[in-house]
Amino acid sequence: MRRWLVTFVLVSTVLAVVWFGVATVAAQTAGPAPYNSPRTRDGHPDLQGIWQVLNTVAWDVEDHNARLGVPAGHGVVEGGTIPYQPAALAKKQENFQNRATLDPEAKCFLPGIPRMTYMPYPFRIVQQREKITILYEYLGAVRFLYMNGNPHPKGPIEWFMGDSRARWEGNTLVVDVVHFTDQTWLDRSGNFHSEALHVVERYTPTGPNHMLYEVTLEDPKVFTRPWKMSMPLYRRQDANAELLEYECLSYLLEDAWTRPNGLPFN
């Protein structure tokens, strides 16, 4: 009888611990019921349309106060702070001090991934069977996410927008991006990476007009560990929404051409 009682107590305790553990894990991973989005003819979630962020991450991916012309904003970095190596943190601070001239955006260069996604301009997703094309209003840029079975081409290759290979994991479009340059930044505050950057983007529809955009960044030359940012993407609701033009270099040159020493390229 006593042994039965001891066994009962032990088994109950174990069951309770296991149940508690399962419940905790479930609470961490389940969240709200997944959104079952419309499908394309190929049977994948249909992410097509015009999307844009609604945040201040273009200025700074971390929490920031307002400055002249810069709205204050919440950061999107998981844990709040980018895990820079000490030398990289010093470089970030130097970048911030000299951002007016050093920021690649000031030269109208392609901004890289993920920065392109949270520039304050709309972009359009176009799905086909073997590739997804993203058309960005900013610079009229085009990005191809290949799903044709080819792996990343053999490097070394340094591209401003990297090489993107995509796959579906359930409802989520997962994009693996490598082959970057060290000439792009993450925002207008000097946050940066090296050419060793490896990005994994996850686009998950959460409703008819919303997606969750999650990015993991890994760069052994700059960060101490992989880190993550996430933000919602919003479908543009304006009835006349369309991609227009932002031909950055033409405005820069037009402005600078007539000023002595005004050209940023001299």
Place this chain on the structure above:
Amino acid sequence: MRNPSFGAITLVAAALAVLALSLRPAAGQARFDVKTPKLPMSKTWVAYKATLPPYSPPRTPNGVPDLQGVWGGPGGAGGDDLEDHGYVDVTTPPQESYVSDPPDGRIPYTPWALTQRAAHRAGLSRGWPGETGERLYADPASYCFTMIGPRGGAGEIIQQPGSVIMVTGRVHRVIPTDGRPHVSERAKFWRGNPRGRWDGDTLVVEVTGLNGKHWLDSVGNFYSENTRMVERFRMADANTIDYELTVEDPTIYTRPWKMNYPMRRAGTGGTDNTTGKYAWRNTVTVNSDPYAREVWENTCNEGVGHTIAELHKLGFKWFSGVMPPR
């Protein structure tokens, strides 16, 4: 129906863009010697297409003509001189005019505009008549600016309900076909504001809102911010688009005029342009390289800084469009 998603492999990195964009030729141009035979263009195409049997294009599930696929540019020497001309220099071999109407192949400029074009040419430092050694404007393509028409280049056409999408490695156009109105003429764009509609087997694209700051070719042929263009895309056969571009601007032309040329489906030969930029022209490459149908990063802004600085030092002025004096 399967959407062909074949692109062009372009291994053009930023550094190569610098090399390609020397002062005179536009990016990626071939070099031609003085014995190059005259390249065919509008006249040859108009005569040839008159011999073709009527063609009924396949339709998309939405019932409109299916223009999808990867298409070559206009062929010829890359839009160096729109009008009929003999050998000019290594970048500009003899070639028929792109202009199909008027039949003489000449752009019907007003007297003022013809004088203006002569000034553009004399200011190029390329050996055109009237040159004084003083530089005026460089071809705006030298700064990576993009344009539609013959300078729009090769690319893929993707159709969706309500829009036709045109994508090159560098830039995109989305042409709404849902009947929406144009953006007002107050807003100007390098590639204009396009609105499409289907007229039988033809995609008709009306382009307004052009900023008038580009050139139609590299030798000073121009349009203005009052110019309206109408593009017509029609399948002449399974592998050829008959492309016609009407240009209208009473401020600088005496009458509307037209360009007309074929665009060939990638990998089917024919009137490829001669730049050799796209590997899909070479079927051996396409069949042996799994990446041959991918479009890889093709930058321009990122490598053009040196060229721009040189043009600035040489004394070229900024071209912000020209209009006749009132």
